[in-house]
Amino acid sequence: MITKTTVLGQTYQFRDLKEIFAKANEDKSGDQLAGIAAEDSRERVAAKQVLADLTLADIRNHPLLPPEEDEVSRVIEAGINEKIYNEIKNWSVSELREYLLSHQAGESEIRRISRGLSSEMIAATTKLMSNLDLITAAAKIRNITHCNTAIGQQGVLASRVQPNHPSDSIQGIKAALYEGLSYGIGDAVIGVNPVIDTSDSVKDILLMTKEVINKWEIPTQNCVLAHVSTQMRAIRQGAPADLIFQSLAGSEAGNQAFGIDVALLDEADELMRKEGTSTGPNIWYFETGQGSELSSEAHFGIDQLTMEARCYGLARKYQPFIVNTVVGFIGPEYLYDSRQVIRAGLEDHFMGKLHGLPMGCDVCYTNHMKVDQNDMDNLGILLSAAGVNFVIGVAMADDVMLNYQSTSFHDIAAFREVLGLRPAPAFEKWLEKMGIMEHGKLTAIAGDPTIFM
Amino acid sequence: MEQQLEYLVDKVVAELQKKLSERARNGSAKALGAFDGSESPVHVVEEERGANVPNPKWQEGMQELLDSTPARIGVWRTGVRPLTRTMLQLRRDHAAAVDAVYGEVQQSLLDEFSLFTVETQYDNTENYLKRPDMGRILNEEGVRLLLERCQKKPQVQIVVSDGLSASAVDANLRDVLPALLDSLTSYGLSCGTPFFVRGGRVASMDHIGELLQPEVLVLLIGERPGLVTAHSMSAYMCYRPRKGMVESERTVISNIHRQGTSPIEAGAHIGTILSKMLEQKASGVKLVL
Numbered sequence: 001m002i003t004k005t006t007v008l009g010q011t012y013q014f015r016d017l018k019e020i021f022a023k024a025n026e027d028k029s030g031d032q033l034a035g036i037a038a039e040d041s042r043e044r045v046a047a048k049q050v051l052a053d054l055t056l057a058d059i060r061n062h063p064l065l066p067p068e069e070d071e072v073s074r075v076i077e078a079g080i081n082e083k084i085y086n087e088i089k090n091w092s093v094s095e096l097r098e099y100l101l102s103h104q105a106g107e108s109e110i111r112r113i114s115r116g117l118s119s120e121m122i123a124a125t126t127k128l129m130s131n132l133d134l135i136t137a138a139a140k141i142r143n144i145t146h147c148n149t150a151i152g153q154q155g156v157l158a159s160r161v162q163p164n165h166p167s168d169s170i171q172g173i174k175a176a177l178y179e180g181l182s183y184g185i186g187d188a189v190i191g192v193n194p195v196i197d198t199s200d201s202v203k204d205i206l207l208m209t210k211e212v213i214n215k216w217e218i219p220t221q222n223c224v225l226a227h228v229s230t231q232m233r234a235i236r237q238g239a240p241a242d243l244i245f246q247s248l249a250g251s252e253a254g255n256q257a258f259g260i261d262v263a264l265l266d267e268a269d270e271l272m273r274k275e276g277t278s279t280g281p282n283i284w285y286f287e288t289g290q291g292s293e294l295s296s297e298a299h300f301g302i303d304q305l306t307m308e309a310r311c312y313g314l315a316r317k318y319q320p321f322i323v324n325t326v327v328g329f330i331g332p333e334y335l336y337d338s339r340q341v342i343r344a345g346l347e348d349h350f351m352g353k354l355h356g357l358p359m360g361c362d363v364c365y366t367n368h369m370k371v372d373q374n375d376m377d378n379l380g381i382l383l384s385a386a387g388v389n390f391v392i393g394v395a396m397a398d399d400v401m402l403n404y405q406s407t408s409f410h411d412i413a414a415f416r417e418v419l420g421l422r423p424a425p426a427f428e429k430w431l432e433k434m435g436i437m438e439h440g441k442l443t444a445i446a447g448d449p450t451i452f453m
Numbered sequence: 454m455e456q457q458l459e460y461l462v463d464k465v466v467a468e469l470q471k472k473l474s475e476r477a478r479n480g481s482a483k484a485l486g487a488f489d490g491s492e493s494p495v496h497v498v499e500e501e502r503g504a505n506v507p508n509p510k511w512q513e514g515m516q517e518l519l520d521s522t523p524a525r526i527g528v529w530r531t532g533v534r535p536l537t538r539t540m541l542q543l544r545r546d547h548a549a550a551v552d553a554v555y556g557e558v559q560q561s562l563l564d565e566f567s568l569f570t571v572e573t574q575y576d577n578t579e580n581y582l583k584r585p586d587m588g589r590i591l592n593e594e595g596v597r598l599l600l601e602r603c604q605k606k607p608q609v610q611i612v613v614s615d616g617l618s619a620s621a622v623d624a625n626l627r628d629v630l631p632a633l634l635d636s637l638t639s640y641g642l643s644c645g646t647p648f649f650v651r652g653g654r655v656a657s658m659d660h661i662g663e664l665l666q667p668e669v670l671v672l673l674i675g676e677r678p679g680l681v682t683a684h685s686m687s688a689y690m691c692y693r694p695r696k697g698m699v700e701s702e703r704t705v706i707s708n709i710h711r712q713g714t715s716p717i718e719a720g721a722h723i724g725t726i727l728s729k730m731l732e733q734k735a736s737g738v739k740l741v742l
Contacts, residue, residue: 029583165522166681172522179518179526331677332582367550367678368582368617373543396525396535396543403679405547413533447530449518450511 001058005049012046017062020054021120022303023047024127026343030291030304030334052094052128056121060089064120064302065310071252071262076119076313084116093124100125100137100354107140114356119250119313122354123306126347134350135386141353142387145282147242147321149219149426151188151389152358157421158390159412160322160360161186164193164401168201170208176395177212178449183409184416184437185393187427188322188360189243189285191223195401199233202226210240210277216434216452219426221278221321223285228260228268235275242278243321244268245285250310253298262314269318282321287362288312289326290344291334304334308348312355322390323352324360327379329404331366338375341365345379349388360390364406373397373405380407384415391415413442505529505536523681543680550678553618554578558649562623566630568613568649569602571595575652588654591661599648599664607645609637609727610667614653616687618675624684625709625716629673632720640728655689655703662694669730670694671723676707685710688723692736702737704730 003014014020022036024047031037038044060080067073091099099105099113126134144152151158163176173192180186190209194201202224209222221242224231228246235241246265249255255262272283288311293299299307308325315323325348328341335341345361352359363379365371380391397408415421422428422440431437436446445451504515504527519527528539535543555578563570572595575581575588591599603610611633615622630647637644645667650657658672669692676685686709691702704726709719730736 033584033586163524165524169521172524175518175521176524176526179524183530333585336583367547367680367683368554372547394524396528396539398525398543398546398680400523400679400681403677403681405680408535410530410533410535413530417533442533445510447528448506448509449526450506450509450514453511453514453518 001062002053003050005046007042007046007049010042010046012043012050014047014050017059018064018301020047020051021064021124021127021306022301024051025303025305026340028290028304028334028340028344029332029336030294033333034294034299034301034303036301036303048128051124053092054124055089056085056091056093056096056117057089059093059120059124060085060118064306065251065300072250072255072310072314075262075317076310079313079316080118081115084112088113088116093121093128096121096125097128097133101133105140107142110141110354111356114354117354119309119355120306122312122351123309126305126309126351129350131343131346131382134346135382138350138353138386143353143356143358143389145319145321145358147221147278147280147282149187149221149424151322151424153425154387155420155422156424157384157388157412157416157419158188158360158424158427159185159393160188160191160324160390162191162193162392162394162399162406164394164399166195166401168195168205170204173205174208174212175449177209178452179395180393180409181218182436182445182447182449182451183393183413184423184431184442184446185409185412186218186220187424188390189221189223191225191245191285193225193402197226197230199230199237199239202230202234203237203239206234206239206241212452217430219424219430225285225287228264232268232271235271240277241272242276243283243285244272244276245287247287247292248311248314249293249296249298250307250314251293251298251300254293254296254307257296257298265318282319282358284315284318284320286311286315286318286320286323287326288315288323288348289330290348291330294334295330305344305347309351309355312352312357315357316355321358322360323357324362324390324392325349325352326362326364328365328369328371329362329402332369335369337370338372338378341369341371342375342379342382345383346386349383349386358389360392361388362392362406364392364404366404376405376407377411380411380415381418384419384421417441505539546680549620550680550683553620553675553678553683554582556619558615558619558622562626563649566626566647568647569598570649570651571598573650573652573654573657581652585654588652589656589660591650591657591664595650596664599661603646603648603665605665607665607667608643608669608731610645610661610665610670611647612650612658612661612670612672613647614650614657614672614674616653616655616674617677618683618685621675621678621684621686621710622673624711625686626673628716629686629688629709629720629723632717633671633723636721636724637727640724642724642728642731656698658689658691658694659696659698662691663696668693669727669736671727682710682712685713686716688719690723690726690730690736692730692734692740702739704736704740
């Protein structure tokens with residue numbers, strides 16, 4: 001393994017793979033906070049140069065976080081198809097990048113290669129890609145999943161309607177839900193973040209959303225994004241859940257901070273197979289986001305992009321219906337400004353897709369980041385062009401419970417209109433039946449929430 | 454005992470509300486005066502919240518929906534984009550939130566309560582946002598000032614900090630602090646030398662605790678601003694603060710602002726909690742409230 005290179009007359013010797021991985025990243029405040037970022041642009045390029053010439057076998061043979069010490073590493077290792085890996089293990093990271101971008105690599109070729117790749121290999125190639133590389137490669141990969149309905153098809157941009165309320169008022173949640181549906185939003189999921197993490201509260205919201213789905217025969221699925229163990233209690237008490245949700249971290253210690261481990265996820269998976277209300281086979285909803293491992297001091301000196309890739313390695317085990325990165329929620333100490341958020345959004349989407357995941361994105365920011373709604377417009381359009389499975393719809397982008405801004409119902413309607421994208425097929429048929437959409441366009445009554453009263 | 458406490462809190466709150474409403478009346482008269490003789494017409498944009506949907510299927514239902522949530526619904530659209538005033542309102546609220554992060558607490562307010570200022574190692578706002586660790590430690594000058602000007606080992610130490618919202622301090626301190634001081638007096642508790650920390654994070658209370666060794670410490674700090682309000686404050690309280698405290702050892706009252714936990718009630722409530730901390734010699738999850 002060669003860890004030395006010369007850039008513009010200066011020689012760089014890197015200590016180990018961890019250092020090469022960290023310094024090859026585009027600039028991120030989180031890597032700086034962790035004290036592992038490149039000193040300057042020149043060192044960054046040197047790290048990229050060294051990384052480009054490493055082989056996939058080099059990466060596998062020098063684990064950043066050994067499987068003996070971490071169960072996420074074990075899940076990732078167990079997921080690798082040895083036959084496919086053996087065919088490509090002598091490729092350099094540079095060759096992997098070029099293959100993914102080449103015309104010979106179509107959707108099914110990429111899907112096959114993906115089974116031989118570890119999360120670290122996927123992270124490595126991401127570090128060598130420009131923003132447009134990430135869009136170009138991701139746009140080739142369609143990962144279609146099915147819960148009650150299917151999403152992820154070519155030409156489809158689905159959406160989660162997120163009708164949160166600051167005190168979990170059932171009427172208030174319903175009001176924002178009606179508003180969202182009237183704009184054609186909610187084909188991926190009706191997903192509510194509860195304030196109160198109790199099984200009773202979760203059950204009430206699941207019952208209400210299920211009732212609305214049944215009453216109006218909406219081809220979608222419901223989910224309440226409480227802690228997985230709270231959802232499990234609600235489900236055991238008979239609450240109707242189409243999907244089960246959990247936030248993931250890229251290390252065992254990071255997951256401990258979330259109060260979960262693989263055994264608990266396995267248990268939830270089994271429970272959903274027996275007591276979930278949906279058709280399946282895909283019954284999981286995961287959220288991730290760069291920086292969460294550093295914030296819980298569970299990153300082991302590994303950069304935040306690589307830790308994020310490892311979340312996808314874990315998610316892959318459960319064949320989820322939807323996954324999204326909550327890209328700008330964590331704050332400026334991890335992603336400082338719009339440049340960093342946009343970059344991270346494109347990285348996460350590509351890495352998720354290359355893992356075979358139905359990847360969405362919560363295109364979002366908090367008010368103490370150097371980001372505004374215009375930046376969300378930009379990232380939303382870029383991801384829609386890259387074929388993102390779904391984005392998040394919040395009334396006027398302002399989440400009154402979580403206190404951050406995402407994308408609005410209007411924004412999603414605009415992404416669809418500008419790029420010629422459509423809602424999920426079954427959902428579009430329903431919108432037509434309701435008179436909200438015609439030939440892929442919103443009608444005169446779209447935007448009136450009282451049609452559901 | 455508990456009834457007695459509640460009675461005291463209520464009494465303090467009632468008295469303060471009386472005082473403050475008097476002050477507010479005087480204050481608003483002054484503010485109106487400022488508009489007199491203005492040459493250019495002032496365009497005052499009021500908070501507006503009504504449905505814009507031109508012909509809703511059910512008019513009364515629309516009001517019912519609006520009343521049920523603070524979410525921005527019933528906003529209508531032009532094509533697939535929001536109406537201009539809806540869009541501008543969002544921008545206005547975002548501007549208030551950003552100003553709260555990048556703004557500074559009014560010096561006159563700090564003077565009013567005789568709060569002197571110390572700084573953390575934050576250096577500047579950009580660095581403050583990127584390096585939370587530097588907002589947890591006072592700079593050398595700050596350490597010197599504290600040791601020079603503050604009473605050591607007080608029973609109660611009050612600290613005020615801008616945190617992520619300077620305007621939270623501007624908006625709430627005049628209500629919270631007098632209520633808190635009155636409440637402490639009514640419990641017969643003594644208070645050290647209060648001061649203001651510029652560029653502070655919650656855990657700056659650990660460093661301050663090491664330096665001044667109070668029995669209990671309360672930090673009144675601006676919260677991360679949201680769009681509904683950019684003026685929300687939190688009160689973090691701790692028994693014998695010191696380095697290496699974990700989050701579960703702190704007690705917090707959050708969401709202190711006019712539409713949330715009322716600042717006056719919060720002030721009185723903080724006094725009650727501090728007295729319980731002193732009684733039980735504990736804070737955070739170990740404190741029984």
